[in-house]
Amino acid sequence: MNSKVTFYIPDYGKLADIDLIKRNVILAKRIKDEGIGEVINSRCATDNEVLLFHTNRYIDALKTGYPSELADSGQPWYETMYEDRKKCAGAVLDAVDDSLVNGISGALCLSGHHALPDQGGAISVLNEIGIGIMYAKNKVNKIIMLDLDMHFSNGTTIGISNVEDVFLFDYHGHASNFSHPDTPHLFRNLSEEPYGGFYLNMLRKELPRVIDQFQPSLCIYLSGMDVYRGSSNAKLFLSERDIELREEFVFNQFAERKIPIAYMHGGGYFSEETASNFHYITAKAAVDAFINFYTGAD
Numbered sequence: 001m002n003s004k005v006t007f008y009i010p011d012y013g014k015l016a017d018i019d020l021i022k023r024n025v026i027l028a029k030r031i032k033d034e035g036i037g038e039v040i041n042s043r044c045a046t047d048n049e050v051l052l053f054h055t056n057r058y059i060d061a062l063k064t065g066y067p068s069e070l071a072d073s074g075q076p077w078y079e080t081m082y083e084d085r086k087k088c089a090g091a092v093l094d095a096v097d098d099s100l101v102n103g104i105s106g107a108l109c110l111s112g113h114h115a116l117p118d119q120g121g122a123i124s125v126l127n128e129i130g131i132g133i134m135y136a137k138n139k140v141n142k143i144i145m146l147d148l149d150m151h152f153s154n155g156t157t158i159g160i161s162n163v164e165d166v167f168l169f170d171y172h173g174h175a176s177n178f179s180h181p182d183t184p185h186l187f188r189n190l191s192e193e194p195y196g197g198f199y200l201n202m203l204r205k206e207l208p209r210v211i212d213q214f215q216p217s218l219c220i221y222l223s224g225m226d227v228y229r230g231s232s233n234a235k236l237f238l239s240e241r242d243i244e245l246r247e248e249f250v251f252n253q254f255a256e257r258k259i260p261i262a263y264m265h266g267g268g269y270f271s272e273e274t275a276s277n278f279h280y281i282t283a284k285a286a287v288d289a290f291i292n293f294y295t296g297a298d
Helices: 013-017 022-034 056-064 081-102 128-136 154-159 196-214 240-255 272-293
Strands: 005-009 037-041 104-110 143-147 166-172 185-189 218-223 261-265
Touching: 005 022, 005 081, 005 272, 013 022, 022 037, 022 104, 022 272, 037 272, 056 081, 081 104, 081 128, 081 218, 081 261, 104 128, 104 272, 128 143, 128 154, 128 218, 128 261, 143 196, 154 166, 166 196, 185 196, 196 240, 218 240, 240 261, 240 272, 261 272
Parallel strands: 005 037, 005 104, 104 261, 143 166, 143 218, 166 185, 218 261
Antiparallel strands: none
16 A cells, blocks of 8 residues: 555646646645655556447547537547547546555546537536546446536436446536436535535535445545635535535545545636645545545554
């Protein structure tokens, strides 16, 4: 077992200064500077790994740019887009593998949870969390997907709708293309009770119950910061302290049960510096849980 949590970051290259990406680069530097964890460049997912969730037709469109309605369905197409997104998927797969050995790991990238198997959606090109779930299905028995982004995980839900031994747990404040899959799930729209006290009380009741009843072998966690009341499109109104308590609770619930957890980032629509500070809350909660429940453990 490693002595520190390992965080995997894609080789962003020329994309490193782009909004929604720069925050991960800033965060990686802070993790390294403060010495709270190890930061490693991730591998690139293979086509076969992407095909665990996405269709051949959609992947061909991302490679070639044609048909344009598919190639542009997540973001405007550019020549290296597919390869760039495979690097992000690789970070998630690395975090999954690492968590199964060391207990906790993070991928410093977005989750792509709006991308459908056959097309993109809402700035999601590949569904990295969906690819991660299907990849992990070949390694463990039961998986809980925990999505605490402000937006509903419509792409993941549709793509995982008939997959056995997966539980979908999603708290959100806004849902488009909403569906109830055959897969076991708990979906809760909290837009009518958007404040942190109610949110945290529900999470403290429902997450432990689901964990103990479902008995997962792995959690794949999407940590969204657009639940913050200062986010530009806020539908939920959690304070910074609420988010700190949420992250601490989530990681502790899995770590104290010795259930591996691999996490990645969701949305958060404010400056890149502010976003990196919020994502640092998640990284620190992961590190603290690792220290408290894994360091020195038998």
